[in-house]
Amino acid sequence: MVRGKTQMKRIENATSRQVTFSKRRNGLLKKAFELSVLCDAEVALVVFSPRGRLYEFASATSLQKSIDRYKAYTKDTVNNKTVQPDIQSKSKLML
16 A cells, blocks of 8 residues: 655644654654664754643763763754755754
């Protein structure tokens, strides 16, 4: 059975939107975990629900350690002018 592409637009029904958020959040957290295990990558993920609840995943010892590493990396690369434009825009979306 083949599924069609889901059109990306806001779900108007609040109950359906919450159920979809919950399912996709769980899938996203699972994928972050799989990426960290399979590829031995340091992964940090922060998600805020529409109601403001925080969900986080960090493969390192702490999320703060990953955030500090990210800040140090972006500070160093900006000073050296080696950051690619698309990476900068994606990093702004992530924080």
